[in-house]
Amino acid sequence: MKRFRTRAVHAGQRPDPLTGAHATPVYSTSTFAYGSFERGARLFEGEEAGFIYSRIGNPTVRAFEEKMASLEGAEDAVAFSSGMAAVSALAFTLLRPGDEVVYLAPLYGGTEGFFLETLQKFGVIATDAGDVERLEARLSPATRLIYLETPTNPNLCIYDLAEVARVARAHGILSCVDNTFATPYLTRPLEFGIDLVLHSATKYLGGHGDALGGVLAGPKELIDAVRMEGLRHLGGALGAFEAFLLLRGLKTLPLRMEAHCAGALRVAEYLAKHPTVRRVHYPGLPSHPGHAVARRQMQGFGGLVSLELPSREAAGAFLNSLELFTQAVSLGDVESLATHPASTTHQLLEPALRERHGITEGLVRLSIGIEDPDDLIADLEQALERATATTLVDS
Ligand code: 4LM
Numbered sequence: 001m002k003r004f005r006t007r008a009v010h011a012g013q014r015p016d017p018l019t020g021a022h023a024t025p026v027y028s029t030s031t032f033a034y035g036s037f038e039r040g041a042r043l044f045e046g047e048e049a050g051f052i053y054s055r056i057g058n059p060t061v062r063a064f065e066e067k068m069a070s071l072e073g074a075e076d077a078v079a080f081s082s083g084m085a086a087v088s089a090l091a092f093t094l095l096r097p098g099d100e101v102v103y104l105a106p107l108y109g110g111t112e113g114f115f116l117e118t119l120q121k122f123g124v125i126a127t128d129a130g131d132v133e134r135l136e137a138r139l140s141p142a143t144r145l146i147y148l149e150t151p152t153n154p155n156l157c158i159y160d161l162a163e164v165a166r167v168a169r170a171h172g173i174l175s176c177v178d179n180t181f182a183t184p185y186l187t188r189p190l191e192f193g194i195d196l197v198l199h200s201a202t203k204y205l206g207g208h209g210d211a212l213g214g215v216l217a218g219p220k221e222l223i224d225a226v227r228m229e230g231l232r233h234l235g236g237a238l239g240a241f242e243a244f245l246l247l248r249g250l251k252t253l254p255l256r257m258e259a260h261c262a263g264a265l266r267v268a269e270y271l272a273k274h275p276t277v278r279r280v281h282y283p284g285l286p287s288h289p290g291h292a293v294a295r296r297q298m299q300g301f302g303g304l305v306s307l308e309l310p311s312r313e314a315a316g317a318f319l320n321s322l323e324l325f326t327q328a329v330s331l332g333d334v335e336s337l338a339t340h341p342a343s344t345t346h347q348l349l350e351p352a353l354r355e356r357h358g359i360t361e362g363l364v365r366l367s368i369g370i371e372d373p374d375d376l377i378a379d380l381e382q383a384l385e386r387a388t389a390t391t392l393v394d395s
Helices: 004-010 037-045 059-072 083-094 109-121 132-138 161-170 220-234 240-251 253-272 291-297 312-321 351-356 373-394
Strands: 076-080 100-104 125-128 143-149 174-178 196-200 214-218 279-281 304-308 337-339 363-367
Touching (some): 059 214, 059 240, 083 174, 109 125, 253 279, 253 304, 312 363
16 A cells, blocks of 8 residues: 555546546536436446435545545545534434433534534433543443544543544444544544544645535445435535545645644744743643653644633733734634634533533634744734733733
């Protein structure tokens, strides 16, 4: 098998058989002519492989799925219109009333909200196991799925994938890791024995903040099941143009991730020395509680850095003073972004739940882009100066 950087460029893509087009064309078509009554019947029976209708398969989207399967080391992958479409398709395919999802918090606020509110309406229970040490004890006969992120959104906890996989396998329970923050360049969960890996492709996979997408990768049998139920019936299909943008983004994933990781480490080291910053969360800092595990399971520590300022007001003053960072949700773009999770990405969670997950009012999440780290640090420096002035006035 070719190495990762080579697969990022080539996997899933070949010259267009009809025209020889070198870049995978945007197959902007809803439906595909099957040519004859007999072939139509064979396609629908699954006796012959071929495209039928773009909600369940499209050549541009298929190239993206094949590239992602290759990068994650999975048998197959299925793409969606967003990360949340992937999460909901997975859940509605695998779970039945009475089943339980055990998850390791925190998660992206939308995912935890979906687990606690939407799934509950369909009789599925979602339980936060708290940490890996307590995971095994929290499983019940109804547990059907173990779900986690690592590093976690927004405060970058690290979970031990080998240990999660061991527990899941010992109990015959499926495990799924949302690998959005790490990307397959830094961590490939399936190599640790995890069953399924999910992404918001909107983030690092696309990398340029111009496309929404999601993807799920894993064993062919499970991917087929999710495609034929969760994708076909819920309908969250990835568009061909978005697939084209994601394919283009993926070619430079390794190069971008190197720049994100190098920049984030510089920023984290700078912030860790700043007197106004109460705490820095970055798995690349030796002081991070998950540093040793991160060293084992990541080939770089990622592009997200979170910092705790003394108060919500200080966080607001800091964010309003940033000039190079854009105040916006989302992450993984070439441009640096900054947000206040408690009032944005995790705002829907009950304050007590946020508190329990360590999503404090002073927490700010930075997505470090690929700009020159010296310019980013200069911007943080001037913004921290203004936040410090606010803090002094407050106290
Ligand atoms: C954000 N995140 O945090 P779509 N999984 C993870 C995520 O961070 C997200 C999703 C899934 C943010 C969006 C506003 C770890 C999203 C959901 O947004 O549906 O592609 O992915 O800023």
